[in-house]
Amino acid sequence: MVTWIDALSKTRNKLSGALAKVFRKSDGLDDDTLEELEDTLLGADVSMSLVMEWTEALQKGYRGLQVSHREIVHDLLVGALGEPVAFEWPEEPRPYTVLIVGVNGTGKTTTAAKLAHHARKARLKPLLAATDTFRAAGADQLRVWAERVNCDVVAGQQGADAAAVAYDAVDAAMARNSDAVIIDTAGRMHTKQPLMNELGKVRRAIKSRLEREPDETWIVLDAGMGQNAIIQARQFHEMAPVTGVVVTKLDGSSKAGFVFSVVKELGVPVRFAGLGEGLDDLAVFDPSAFVDALLGSKQEETVQSGKGR
Amino acid sequence: MFDSLTGALQKIFKDLRGYGKLSERNVKDAMREVRLALLEADVHYEVVREFTARVREQCMGDEVLDSVTPGQQVIKRIHDEIVRLLGHERQDFDLSGKPASVMLLGLHGAGKTTTAGKLALRWKGEGKKVVLVACDIRRPAAVEQLQILGKQVGVDVITPEKGESVPALGRRARKRVEAEGADIALYDTGGRFQIDEELVRELKDLKEAVDPKNVALVVDAAIGQESVHVAETFHEAVGLTGLILTKLDGDARGGAALSIQHVTGCPILLVGVGERAEDLEPFYPERMASRILGMGDVVSLVEKAQSVVDQDDMVRMEERLRRNTFNFEDFLGQLKQMEKMGPLENLLDMLPGGMDVPEEARRRMGSDSSKEWGRAKAIIQSMTVTERRNPALIKGRRRERIARGSGTDKRAVNDLLKRFEQMKRMTKQMKKMEKRLRAGRK
Ligand SMILES: Nc1nc2c(ncn2[C@@H]2O[C@H](COP(=O)(O)OP(=O)(O)OP(=O)(O)O)[C@@H](O)[C@H]2O)c(=O)[nH]1
Ligand SMILES: Nc1nc2c(ncn2[C@@H]2O[C@H](COP(=O)(O)OP(=O)(O)OP(=O)(O)O)[C@@H](O)[C@H]2O)c(=O)[nH]1
Ligand SMILES: [Mg+2]
Ligand SMILES: [Mg+2]
Numbered sequence: 001m002v003t004w005i006d007a008l009s010k011t012r013n014k015l016s017g018a019l020a021k022v023f024r025k026s027d028g029l030d031d032d033t034l035e036e037l038e039d040t041l042l043g044a045d046v047s048m049s050l051v052m053e054w055t056e057a058l059q060k061g062y063r064g065l066q067v068s069h070r071e072i073v074h075d076l077l078v079g080a081l082g083e084p085v086a087f088e089w090p091e092e093p094r095p096y097t098v099l100i101v102g103v104n105g106t107g108k109t110t111t112a113a114k115l116a117h118h119a120r121k122a123r124l125k126p127l128l129a130a131t132d133t134f135r136a137a138g139a140d141q142l143r144v145w146a147e148r149v150n151c152d153v154v155a156g157q158q159g160a161d162a163a164a165v166a167y168d169a170v171d172a173a174m175a176r177n178s179d180a181v182i183i184d185t186a187g188r189m190h191t192k193q194p195l196m197n198e199l200g201k202v203r204r205a206i207k208s209r210l211e212r213e214p215d216e217t218w219i220v221l222d223a224g225m226g227q228n229a230i231i232q233a234r235q236f237h238e239m240a241p242v243t244g245v246v247v248t249k250l251d252g253s254s255k256a257g258f259v260f261s262v263v264k265e266l267g268v269p270v271r272f273a274g275l276g277e278g279l280d281d282l283a284v285f286d287p288s289a290f291v292d293a294l295l296g297s298k299q300e301e302t303v304q305s306g307k308g309r
Numbered sequence: 310m311f312d313s314l315t316g317a318l319q320k321i322f323k324d325l326r327g328y329g330k331l332s333e334r335n336v337k338d339a340m341r342e343v344r345l346a347l348l349e350a351d352v353h354y355e356v357v358r359e360f361t362a363r364v365r366e367q368c369m370g371d372e373v374l375d376s377v378t379p380g381q382q383v384i385k386r387i388h389d390e391i392v393r394l395l396g397h398e399r400q401d402f403d404l405s406g407k408p409a410s411v412m413l414l415g416l417h418g419a420g421k422t423t424t425a426g427k428l429a430l431r432w433k434g435e436g437k438k439v440v441l442v443a444c445d446i447r448r449p450a451a452v453e454q455l456q457i458l459g460k461q462v463g464v465d466v467i468t469p470e471k472g473e474s475v476p477a478l479g480r481r482a483r484k485r486v487e488a489e490g491a492d493i494a495l496y497d498t499g500g501r502f503q504i505d506e507e508l509v510r511e512l513k514d515l516k517e518a519v520d521p522k523n524v525a526l527v528v529d530a531a532i533g534q535e536s537v538h539v540a541e542t543f544h545e546a547v548g549l550t551g552l553i554l555t556k557l558d559g560d561a562r563g564g565a566a567l568s569i570q571h572v573t574g575c576p577i578l579l580v581g582v583g584e585r586a587e588d589l590e591p592f593y594p595e596r597m598a599s600r601i602l603g604m605g606d607v608v609s610l611v612e613k614a615q616s617v618v619d620q621d622d623m624v625r626m627e628e629r630l631r632r633n634t635f636n637f638e639d640f641l642g643q644l645k646q647m648e649k650m651g652p653l654e655n656l657l658d659m660l661p662g663g664m665d666v667p668e669e670a671r672r673r674m675g676s677d678s679s680k681e682w683g684r685a686k687a688i689i690q691s692m693t694v695t696e697r698r699n700p701a702l703i704k705g706r707r708r709e710r711i712a713r714g715s716g717t718d719k720r721a722v723n724d725l726l727k728r729f730e731q732m733k734r735m736t737k738q739m740k741k742m743e744k745r746l747r748a749g750r751k
Contacts, residue, residue: 107417136458141451222418
């Protein structure tokens with residue numbers, strides 16, 4: 001599995017900006033520092049309300065103090081992401097069922113494949129379910145991945161009923177004693193009620209065969225998105241209670257600052273980070289590394305020292 | 310959090326009416342709200358800074374100072390300024406030359422392949438012979454995806470051969486398209502980051518190989534602050550000629566449109582509003598400006614109403630209204646028209662401040678309104694034809710019968726009758742107003 005540092009090293013030169021310089025200054029948390037911090041956070045797609053909350057807190061708590069601002073800011077941000085939780089496939093219940101949801105093009109299918117690969121590496125027997133029967137070649141895409149992962153796949157015909165495919169997939173997984181079922185769904189706009197209702201139907205179909213709710217429902221959010229990601233998460237959470245977040249495309253130059261709001265609002269952890277287009281490009285989400293990339297200064301040092309290892 | 314800019318500005322200028330002068334303080338407060346709105350819409354923070362500085366200057370000018378409704382004046386200023394930045398004149402692809410060629414590029418999952426299908430359909434509909442070229446040689450089933458789309462819209466798709474590089478494919482496709490005498494060659498490329506030097510080089514090489522007059526960046530409307538860096542870097546590397554904004558059918562405010570235009574100066578050519586091949590629309594700066602400001606898309610609403618409402622019916626109804634013979638048959642017709650426009654909650658998205666309506670209220674409104682429409686329909690359908698045509702006949706006993714017939718009660722029937730009378734009055738007033746407005750404009 002890739003490490004954050006490897007994946008982020010591509011962008012490290014672009015990261016260290018004015019903020020890094022400001023952090024190196026030692027004369028207290030002054031207005032300049034706060035302003036730079038504000039710009040950095042805004043430029044990283046952190047919501048305005050959190051930016052205001054944090055800069056106010058910093059101003060009240062540390063203004064003028066001779067402290068290591070970087071550490072304080074770093075800790076404040078990491079704290080806002082909750083405890084890091086490494087994901088391991090639980091022994092129970094079987095088949096462990098993960099439903100993947102999100103708007104169009106965020107990386108659901110790729111993530112589903114990566115997760116199946118992750119399960120395979122944990123010596124489990126996963127099954128991939130392709131319920132995207134709408135988008136051209138949506139199911140073919142997952143079929144190709146299943147072949148590469150070398151795992152079972154149940155895919156619907158173009159135009160087939162997504163809920164029926166989900167049901168069949170769970171059914172097959174139970175019949176074949178699969179350890180995990182990863183159910184990829186079609187991309188859908190959270191604003192389109194009929195499509196959101198279809199998602200509800202998919203969930204009910206899973207439940208009717210599994211005799212319990214899906215064990216996980218993970219929303220896939222594209223790191224490149226801005227404030228709308230928060231609304232997406234909220235709306236999906238209403239239709240299909242979300243238990244975790246996967247942030248994809250973090251190997252690019254976007255910082256995905258919206259996750260602070262998502263974590264805060266939904267109260268669920270970020271499980272994984274997508275760091276590339278390959279099967280191995282999935283890493284357990286590391287809040288500290290995430291914040292380092294966002295603040296963009298210590299990063300550089302870490303990369304250099306990391307290379308020696 | 311953000312209740313709509315209009316509301317916020319009105320609050321700031323609330324006490325101002327009597328004086329009608331903007332103080333520096335007012336303008337400053339107003340600009341803070343504008344800044345919030347623009348950031349919330351994902352406009353790049355530096356663009357926001359420049360923008361608010363400029364508008365602040367303008368607002369301190371005379372016109373606004375003398376205005377009696379400063380809140381609206383300020384909004385208009387801002388709106389106009391955004392429209393100006395987004396570009397007034399409609400621009401289109403340069404389809405001169407035979408074949409004309411178009412290259413699509415952008416980040417992963419932005420909607421390039423889907424847009425390729427949409428463009429092919431559009432140009433085919435204009436009688437052109439279009440050929441699609443599948444230049445995504447990496448993503449699983451990317452070629453199949455374009456092949457399926459090509460089949461759906463009925464155009465040929467050139468696919469890569471085993472081991473063929475993207476520029477080589479481009480060269481081969483170019484020759485073939487020329488030989489076949491096609492009008493337009495449309496190259497769909499794989500998703501990539503602007504910072505991925507190797508893959509950006511591939512784009513440059515493809516561009517060199519096919520020498521396209523059009524290089525369009527496909528951008529997801531929900532993109533965040535990086536849009537500036539993305540567009541700038543791609544622009545420097547390959548030279549963009551236009552933008553296509555996708556997924557505007559969602560509720561992303563699309564501030565990137567403003568940021569990208571700011572750094573590249575490239576026009577927005579078209580917008581994607583859905584997943585189907587038909588879901589491609591012209592770009593309207595006015596609408597985009599309203600959307601970015603969170604003011605709702607009033608123009609779209611009006612147009613939607615026009616597109617689903619049967620124009621003949623409307624004319625007939627207007628005629629009857631004028632002659633004062635509007636009756637329950639017409640009312641029933643109108644109810645059906647309203648149903649066609651979809652649930653009320655969808656319309657909400659297009660109204661000013663609509664996006665901020667809490668989900669709960671929104672849902673209630675949706676189901677309440679459809680329930681109510683259903684009830685009204687049932688009541689009208691329980692009237693005899695004579696009653697429908699002469700609502701004045703519907704009195705005591707008849708009302709009771711209708712209530713029973715429709716499974717409602719007398720109160721519901723009375724309500725409907727009352728509302729019917731109100732509606733008649735209102736529609737008449739609206740007609741009058743419209744006439745007056747028209748006269749005024751001349
Ligand atoms: N660089 C990078 N690319 C990614 C990552 N995850 C997905 N992608 C790419 O993003 C694009 C979209 O990925 P898909 O998995 O097809 O997205 P999806 O959500 O299934 O899309 P729809 O089903 O059409 O809604 C593809 O080009 C993927 O290769 C990631 O973590 N990093
Ligand atoms: N709702 C909506 N979905 C869209 C629109 N345009 C594209 N999509 C969807 O977005 C997803 C990604 O679209 P693609 O055309 O595969 O994107 P791409 O840029 O070719 O992706 P890669 O080649 O993997 O980089 C698909 O689910 C499309 O159906 C649009 O305007 N509205
Ligand atoms: Mg998919
Ligand atoms: Mg594509």
